[in-house]
Structures are given as C-alpha cells and as structure tokens.
Amino acid sequence: MAGTIHEGPEFGIGDFVLLHDVTLEAFMDNLKLRYEKNRLYTYIGEVVVSVNPYKPVDIYNKNYVDEYKGREIYERPPHIFALADSAYTTMKRKSRDTCIVISGESGSGKTEASKIIMRYIAAVTNVGGQKEVERVKDVLIKSNVILEAVWKCQNKQE
Numbered sequence: 001m002a003g004t005i006h007e008g009p010e011f012g013i014g015d016f017v018l019l020h021d022v023t024l025e026a027f028m029d030n031l032k033l034r035y036e037k038n039r040l041y042t043y044i045g046e047v048v049v050s051v052n053p054y055k056p057v058d059i060y061n062k063n064y065v066d067e068y069k070g071r072e073i074y075e076r077p078p079h080i081f082a083l084a085d086s087a088y089t090t091m092k093r094k095s096r097d098t099c100i101v102i103s104g105e106s107g108s109g110k111t112e113a114s115k116i117i118m119r120y121i122a123a124v125t126n127v128g129g130q131k132e133v134e135r136v137k138d139v140l141i142k143s144n145v146i147l148e149a150v151w152k153c154q155n156k157q158e
C-alpha cells in the first residue's frame with residue numbers, strides 16, 4: 001500500500017535485482033507471492049514488471065498519486081506511478097522528449113498501463129497543461145484501436 005516506505009519480507013522481493021536465485025522458478029514464485037499480497041508491480045532495476053489482475057484494483061486513486069508525486073523511484077513500493085513520475089520529472093528537468101516502452105503479450109495490460117500513465121501525468125501537471133495531456137491521451141487511446149486492427153490483419157495474412 002502506498003504510504004509504506006519499505007515493504008516487509010512478507011511481500012517478497014520488490015526488485016528482482018536482489019533475487020538470490022536467478023531462476024525462472026524463483027522469479028515466478030516471487031511474482032506470485034507479491035500478487036497474492038496485492039502487489040502488481042515489481043522492479044528489475046528501472047524496469048517495472050506488471051501482473052494483470054483482470055479485476056478492478058484501487059491503487060490508482062488520488063492518495064496514490066500524492067504518495068508518488070515528486071518522489072524518487074525507490075522511496076515507495078514498486079508502482080507504475082513511480083515510473084511515470086520518474087519519466088515525467090526527467091523530461092521536465094532535461095527539457096527533452098522522453099518515452100516509456102510498454103511491452104507484453106496480447107491482453108497483458110499494455111493499453112491499460114498507457115492510460116494509467118497518462119492519467120497520472122494529467123493529475124500531476126498544472127491545470128494549463130492538463131487539457132493537452134487529456135488530448136494526447138485521447139489520441140493514444142483512439143490510435144490504439146487502429147494499430148490493433150492493422151496488427152490483427154497482418155497476422156491473419158501470415
């Protein structure tokens with residue numbers, strides 16, 4: 001839960017870099033343990049591994065936004081907001097475009113993740129910038145449908 005700076009051992013390992021046994025079994029066991037404790041996110045350094053819960057989860061509300069806003073990535077338990085905040089802060093600090101690469105198999109939650117990130121950025125942006133973030137979010141969501149259709153057509157032809 002947001003608000004807890006350090007997670008106890010009951011939540012498994014929050015960063016796979018700290019895993020003792022680098023085996024698929026140990027990796028999956030840790031993911032499973034964390035998921036059972038409602039921890040959808042686990043780091044591998046600066047990469048965020050996300051498990052799709054396939055059910056509504058109350059971990060994206062304003063309290064969570066406030067907990068992650070302006071924090072360093074390791075100050076709070078692993079969360080997609082930490083990644084979004086880090087990318088956003090870096091973009092502002094360096095005045096350079098930045099990107100977050102989201103990958104995973106079909107249905108793994110990529111579209112949801114991009115919406116969650118955009119919503120977070122809209123929430124932490126000043127009022128003047130919020131409209132633009134909303135516009136980009138809408139373009140992103142609409143373009144996703146087209147991209148998906150093209151991708152499915154291509155795969156049918158193969």
Ligand SMILES: Nc1ncnc2c1ncn2[C@@H]1O[C@H](COP(=O)(O)OP(=O)(O)OP(=O)(O)O)[C@@H](O)[C@H]1O
Binds near residue numbers: 148
């Ligand atoms: N963080 C989440 N919380 C709750 N449900 C989620 C979350 N992420 C994904 N889901 C559920 O999983 C479904 C599939 O997710 P999504 O559409 O984002 O997958 P995708 O990776 O974009 O799939 P595709 O590649 O086929 O477009 C969503 O409709 C939603 O029901």
